[in-house]
Amino acid sequence: MALGLVGVLVGAVPFLGLLALVESRWEPLHRLDLAVADGLNALVVGTPVVVRVLEVVSSWAVERRRTSSWRWLRCGSWSATSHAWPPTSQ
Numbered sequence: 743m744a745l746g747l748v749g750v751l752v753g754a755v756p757f758l759g760l761l762a763l764v765e766s767r768w769e770p771l772h773r774l775d776l777a778v779a780d781g782l783n784a785l786v787v788g789t790p791v792v793v794r795v796l797e798v799v800s801s802w803a804v805e806r807r808r809t810s811s812w813r814w815l816r817c818g819s820w821s822a823t824s825h826a827w828p829p830t831s832q
Contacts, residue, residue: 763771786792 786796
């Protein structure tokens with residue numbers, strides 16, 4: 743059990759630290775983000791096929807996330823309005 747807790751902390755602490763830096767809009771992290779984005783853009787800008795593939799993958803991921811969120815909301819609203827779970831047969 744203690745080993746599992748250590749594993750969770752080893753993963754959670756750096757993630758929460760990074761999240762805090764992102765949310766506080768830490769300037770060095772923002773500059774790094776812009777530099778990486780510019781570098782990746784410069785890498786693929788001359789290859790229309792790669793650009794198109796990335797556009798398709800990106801739009802698919804956004805649509806998938808939106809659909810998953812909608813399903814989650816529908817499920818949550820159903821469970822919040824249901825009277826009993828699991829349903830009982832009469």
